[in-house]
Amino acid sequence: MDLNPKKQQLLKALEGKLPQEVILSKSEDCAPYGGDWTRMTGSPLLVFLPKTTEQVALILKNCNELKIPVIPSGGRTGLSGGAVVTANEVVLSLSRMSKISSVDLLGRTVRVQAGAVTEAVHEHCAKEGLLWPIDLASKGTCEVGGNLSTNAGGVRVIRYGMVRKWVSGLQIVTMNGDVIELNRGLEKNNTGYDLIQLMVGAEGTLAVITEATLKLVRLPQKEKVLFFSLPSLEAIKQLFKKARLAPFEILAFEFFSQSCLKAVEKQLNRRSKLDKPGEFYVLMEIELGLGSEPEDLLEQWLVDVLGADFVIDGMWAQSSTERKEIWGLREGITESIALTHEVRKYDVSVAVSQIVEFITEAERLFLSMNLEADLYLFGHFGDGSPHLNIVRRDTIDHKTFVEHCDRFEKELYLLIKKWGGSASSEHGVGLLKKSWVAMAKTPQEMALVKAIKTAFDPNHLLNPGKIFSL
Numbered sequence: 001m002d003l004n005p006k007k008q009q010l011l012k013a014l015e016g017k018l019p020q021e022v023i024l025s026k027s028e029d030c031a032p033y034g035g036d037w038t039r040m041t042g043s044p045l046l047v048f049l050p051k052t053t054e055q056v057a058l059i060l061k062n063c064n065e066l067k068i069p070v071i072p073s074g075g076r077t078g079l080s081g082g083a084v085v086t087a088n089e090v091v092l093s094l095s096r097m098s099k100i101s102s103v104d105l106l107g108r109t110v111r112v113q114a115g116a117v118t119e120a121v122h123e124h125c126a127k128e129g130l131l132w133p134i135d136l137a138s139k140g141t142c143e144v145g146g147n148l149s150t151n152a153g154g155v156r157v158i159r160y161g162m163v164r165k166w167v168s169g170l171q172i173v174t175m176n177g178d179v180i181e182l183n184r185g186l187e188k189n190n191t192g193y194d195l196i197q198l199m200v201g202a203e204g205t206l207a208v209i210t211e212a213t214l215k216l217v218r219l220p221q222k223e224k225v226l227f228f229s230l231p232s233l234e235a236i237k238q239l240f241k242k243a244r245l246a247p248f249e250i251l252a253f254e255f256f257s258q259s260c261l262k263a264v265e266k267q268l269n270r271r272s273k274l275d276k277p278g279e280f281y282v283l284m285e286i287e288l289g290l291g292s293e294p295e296d297l298l299e300q301w302l303v304d305v306l307g308a309d310f311v312i313d314g315m316w317a318q319s320s321t322e323r324k325e326i327w328g329l330r331e332g333i334t335e336s337i338a339l340t341h342e343v344r345k346y347d348v349s350v351a352v353s354q355i356v357e358f359i360t361e362a363e364r365l366f367l368s369m370n371l372e373a374d375l376y377l378f379g380h381f382g383d384g385s386p387h388l389n390i391v392r393r394d395t396i397d398h399k400t401f402v403e404h405c406d407r408f409e410k411e412l413y414l415l416i417k418k419w420g421g422s423a424s425s426e427h428g429v430g431l432l433k434k435s436w437v438a439m440a441k442t443p444q445e446m447a448l449v450k451a452i453k454t455a456f457d458p459n460h461l462l463n464p465g466k467i468f469s470l
């Protein structure tokens with residue numbers, strides 16, 4: 001028999017008020033909700049899977065009264081440990097709240113529940129020729145509530161920006177059970193502090209998001225996917241300069257190293273169609289203007305670029321299947337590396353114009369430290385946001401790997417500070433980047449951050465220990 005007194009008290013307080021299927025109490029049922037993609041995991045006290053906002057409010061209010069901490073949970077694809085259980089907290093999963101309302105064509109918005117899966121929102125809106133322009137490799141599993149709470153980026157930030165630009169209304173529930181509507185989907189509302197923007201990127205530490213009004217754009221009409229092999233990082237920069245001056249809009253400008261391609265080829269059995277390999281690869285997605293002339297302009301641009309000495313090989317996808325195949329190489333990297341290896345991931349950012357110099361210095365630093373590990377590079381070149389993946393070699397065990405990574409991390413953070421960058425470009429802070437926050441924010445900033453936390457959640461029960469410690 002489970003004798004945990006808090007658990008018994010909470011179950012008693014909620015007795016007869018919630019349908020049985022909303023509560024998971026057996027440890028084997030709760031276990032999958034204890035962790036995320038970081039592979040860190042813990043044991044939840046209980047898991048709640050509410051279906052309505054009223055149920056969310058009831059659960060939070062009772063947890064608040066009993067002083068039981070709560071972790072909001074989405075698709076658990078997070079890469080910084082934001083949804084990880086660390087001390088037997090209650091998990092509140094929004095996954096069963098996944099309704100998507102009909103698209104408001106005039107307002108170009110859609111109202112969704114927080115548990116709607118990102119890709120399901122895309123599919124729903126595509127029927128109306130519209131798009132919620134948040135695109136990331138985890139889109140088949142991550143949820144809108146998680147995207148908003150991490151201020152997710154993804155592969156189209158260069159064109160559309162981060163998630164925070166694409167929301168105009170939120171319904172939130174605070175720890176004391178209050179249900180609050182923020183901004184009501186208004187496009188214009190200049191009445192002081194913007195609480196929506198406080199919620200975006202708060203990683204579930206201020207309130208639980210239950211619904212959102214998402215802003216939409218027209219689906220790109222004439223997309224093309226181009227793929228290049230290149231000899232060096234400097235060559236990527238030259239290609240990027242050419243693309244910035246080209247007569248088309250860049251939707252994505254992604255890069256990855258040869259080691260990443262090899263991992264995807266080996267683990268997922270996908271193949272590059274380029275004849276000549278390179279040290280690096282670039283996937284570029286663009287949107288042409290309408291009419292027939294833009295195709296000719298693109299062709300001319302491509303001939304010009306393929307003739308330049310900084311490009312080894314290149315192609316342009318001729319069909320939607322080929323487009324998917326090329327994207328499959330980029331989108332399979334995180335999964336391929338994680339399938340067989342232990343990985344420490346650094347999702348960092350610097351000014352776009354400095355990305356090559358920064359990566360070169362970070363690579364030099366990594367090599368100079370003689371770690372028993374390999375460096376896999378990929379990411380969002382066009383946003384100044386590379387992902388540095390440190391992969392353990394079989395010659396060392398887990399404990400030694402952690403020590404090596406910790407040593408590297410200290411030096412890397414100093415380097416990022418020197419370049420005026422950020423140690424979390426898009427994955428959030430969660431548990432993994434807390435030391436960066438402590439290092440990068442001034443005491444005055446931290447005091448304000450903590451005051452905001454206390455205003456929303458006076459008992460400090462919502463996702464405690466994430467982003468910062470109180």
Ligand SMILES: Cc1cc2nc3c(=O)[nH]c(=O)nc-3n(C[C@H](O)[C@H](O)[C@H](O)COP(=O)(O)OP(=O)(O)OC[C@H]3O[C@@H](n4cnc5c(N)ncnc54)[C@H](O)[C@@H]3O)c2cc1C
Binds near residue numbers: 074137144426
């Ligand atoms: C293969 C792969 C590729 C990825 N690519 C990218 C990428 O390109 N760009 C990028 O930004 N990220 C990327 N990610 C990371 C991840 O997918 C995003 O951070 C995503 O937004 C997390 O959504 P989720 O629903 O899985 O959230 P979770 O992991 O469940 O939670 C993330 C955080 O949000 C909080 N939270 C979740 N739901 C709510 C809610 N309703 N109310 C309040 N708080 C809530 C949690 O407490 C936690 O702190 C990738 C992950 C994988 C596995």
